[in-house]
Amino acid sequence: MSQHRHPGAPGRAGAVPALPDLPEATVARLPEYLRALHNLAETGHETVSSEGLANAAGVNSAKLRKDLSHLGSYGTRGVGYDVGLLIDQIEFVLGLTQRRAVALVGVGNLGHALAGYDGFASRGFRIAALFDADPSRVGEEISGLTVRHVDELPRVAAEESISIGVIATPASAAQAVADQLVAVGVTSILNFAPCVLSVPEGVDVRKVDLAIELQILSFHEHRKASLTALPASGGSALTALPGGLAATDTQEAIGT
Amino acid sequence: MSQHRHPGAPGRAGAVPALPDLPEATVARLPEYLRALHNLAETGHETVSSEGLANAAGVNSAKLRKDLSHLGSYGTRGVGYDVGLLIDQIEFVLGLTQRRAVALVGVGNLGHALAGYDGFASRGFRIAALFDADPSRVGEEISGLTVRHVDELPRVAAEESISIGVIATPASAAQAVADQLVAVGVTSILNFAPCVLSVPEGVDVRKVDLAIELQILSFHEHRKASLTALPASGGSALTALPGGLAATDTQEAIGT
DNA sequence: AGGCGCTTGTGAAGGGGTGCACAAATCGCG
């Protein structure tokens, strides 16, 4: 309302950046808002209503307002949110005002795709180094970066200030790689290997497991199929689908 | 939870599967349990306690027991769970007793990695077809599959019974591809493009956005840094770091 | 056979997230 705290001057003057530890669910949605906001900015929008932004981000508008209110947001009643200001706010809260350096370990099948992904740079990150353990891969150049041996990680980590480590090695090597990353001071890890990593407290790990996503979809697919197959027996609580309108879509019958 | 269904193996004809609609959080963890169980089975374990399995899956043991109880699980008090039986149960609930056919649309940078990923096959899926819109890509052979033009989707979908569609195209094309998938009867979509998809009710969409994961990590990184920077005592619990390199993060001071 | 230790399954309490509904605030306009 009255006190405008600009992201450009987070540091000084007694006033703490006031990082209120946001609800985790909110944090997970902020990047989505940010992406939608960038789209809006590119298409010339100066302000946006919570309804409009919520729509663009695929969420409920009340949820969006509550999320933004958590970070002491600055909307104008009767008008909406200033797109540019909101972008700055969210980028500041997410710690994106500095371009974070990412180290990618494991330049195989998936690692190659990641290394060449331009979505990194455009969303606030910079791939600072590529590592692999396979000597035949060391020295290869990908998107202007040279693959180094993983043993060089300590030295490189000292040069570049690695903020986040990405693991794209086989699961059998993931824990060892995570240990190495932690050893050089990395406190945030994104893990693509399908395994559980054990890390000391203070280190954040997020996991991306493609097969898990597919299996979750498989469950719903299975459930949908069994619903259409059921002749409305017992009538327990399974008919709890929204609206009661029973899926006007085409359903593939799964052979049984 | 008085209705004890028979451990009736998935294959059993007759008994109606009567899928209990599990809590969504439980569904999301079942694949993790399944992976851990497969690991245990491979290492010769016949039974496992909730504590052991929870440990292997990286969750709380009470949570795991409640999850398993939801699917009318069959453990033996004083002993634990039969690994093989539990695998069958979970695979059945997840709808993995049939190998689901996956269609991958967009065989670019990321699509190539996905097409060559053997984690699909080993976790219950089969890539049935690859599609792209780029004529120069059509015809290319990847891992034994030939890339077809996306216009052939209807025909191929009729032949193979596509269960899940994976979108790995640029964001600008994702909505159109989703529409095409829905049009041919696909009701489950995994989307790698950074955008919100709009689909009719009854269609499930899951999204994997790498940048979002990194930005969430960035937030926590930012928060950790601001905590260590604060003179307010409190004694941070971050001292678990080995290298003593206590996140000497440069405080950003970038003006817009 | 009986007791004992171990493990499951679950009731209950507590916390967090979601969405509704509305008061407060702001702008444009007559």
Add this chain to the structure above:
DNA sequence: CGCGATTTGTGCACCCCTTCACAAGCGCCT
């Protein structure tokens, strides 16, 4: 200058999920 239209920010009720704690059940050992 005030009024109505519009939109934000939030109190509140509800629901889901997590976690603790413990009784019930099971096998083994004596």
